[in-house]
Amino acid sequence: MSALPSIRLGISSCLLGEEVRYDGGHKRDPFLVQTLGPMVEWVPVCPEVEVGLGTPREAIRLVRDPKDPAEVRLMTGKTGVDLTKQMRGYARTRVRALAREGLSGYILKKDSPSCGMARVKVWRDQGMPERNGRGLFAAELLRQYPNMPVEEEGRLHDPRLRENFIDRVFMYRRLRALLSSRWTIGDLIRFHTAHKLALMAHSPQGYREIGRLVGEAKGVPRAELMRRYEDELMSAMAKPATRARHTNTLQHAVGHFKQTLDQASRQELASVIEDYRHALVPLIVPLTLIRHHARRLNVSYLLGQRYLDPELKELMLRNHV
Ligand code: SF4
Known part of the structure; x- marks a missing residue:
């Protein structure tokens, strides 16, 4: 196989130091800019600027819909303008267009009503906000690319989560390169064999189940095989590689x-x-x-x-x- 292209990661623009926040500031993350930055190509996106809100702008937030508690709306904080439809429409088109960027992963800004991946504040008419929301752009990203590694910058300060994320980024990049080529069952078996220990360190159960799928590969229609292999591999890799699992994997290697x-x-x-x-x-x-x-x-x-x-x-x- 030819050399893989460089690693391209999507990122919330403010994390790179771009002054795109509602208050005209940024949220530059030194680890991302100085340490990871020289090794990757960034694809920066600021959904709130791209949707046309400008900088500086009124702060926005997620609000539980009083008429339909299952719905969360994106509203301006003071003037109460509902931006949900506008942001959802933009996010659908923009996220679809990211398919052309060859991304191997994405880093999102935590707590943002547009970019936050989890535990974003959702306000109600009264009382304290709940921390159970997801930014509208982030939700669309995860919906369209369920297997792509996505993390928030805050979690990447934890060495274990950082190692897990980078592991998944490399796995996803190699897997996408394989599956977008004219691969054969032999190529898939070679790919799988080379990643057995990595997979075992993340999920021994995934290791067994995906091994069975590869063993039966000749009898599975190609499109189904491709879909199932990617889904199962990336969801197994999303399980954290713990010290206990690394220990088992090392002992297995010694065997x-x-x-x-x-x-x-x-x-x-x-x-x-x-x-x-x-x-x-x-x-x-x-x-x-x-x-x-x-x-x-x-x-x-x-x-x-x-x-x-x-x-x-x-x-x-x-x-x-
Ligand atoms: S969190 Fe997202 S929407 Fe907010 S400033 Fe950063 S990139 Fe823009």
Whole structure:
């Protein structure tokens, strides 16, 4: 397969420092701009500016519809203008157009009535707001691209969630590259084999179920196979790779050395994995040791695993989990 294009991520514009907020300010996020920024191509979108509200503008908020409590409306705070129809119409068209951008993921601004992914304040006529809303643009994004990795900037400050998100971005990018090519069942099997350990670290159940789907691939119509493989893989990858799951995956990887690894090296690996399990060393330590032995002993299954060859090493994601 030819080299993959660079990683393109959609992002709420204000997170890059663009002065597009209602008060004319921004919400520049140093990690996104300085650390992740040089490694990706951003596709910035400010729904409120693009829908024509201008900057500065009256603050807007989500409000529970008093006539239909299942409905949430987007309203200006002081003047009470209903922008729901306008924003929904814009979001449908704009999000559809993002298909041409080749996005591998999206980072949204938390708490925004347009961009917030979860726990956005929803106001009522009286009393305190509930924190159970979703911004209208974010809702449309998640509806049209249910498998694309999407996160809020606040959650990316947590090293574990950050590692999970980047893992999913790479998986999605490689998967979309495969499924948009003239792939064969053999290509799908090779892709799946290379991602087995990564999948196991996120969801052992997904690992078993998707393995069954790939095993039966020849008997499944192509369009259905493609849809089910993408749905099941990305929803398994959305489950967080915990320390316990990483530990199981590392132990499984060691099993592939069979008799080739000498007793002392085997004991050393077991002890490093145990140290990882007790949070005494970061994940990068057992991964590096396994990779070292896999190269030395030429264990082709392990050498082909994306799990052992983390991308974006500069982010040092596995030094912190
Ligand atoms: S949160 Fe979204 S709508 Fe609000 S300023 Fe940022 S990009 Fe624009």
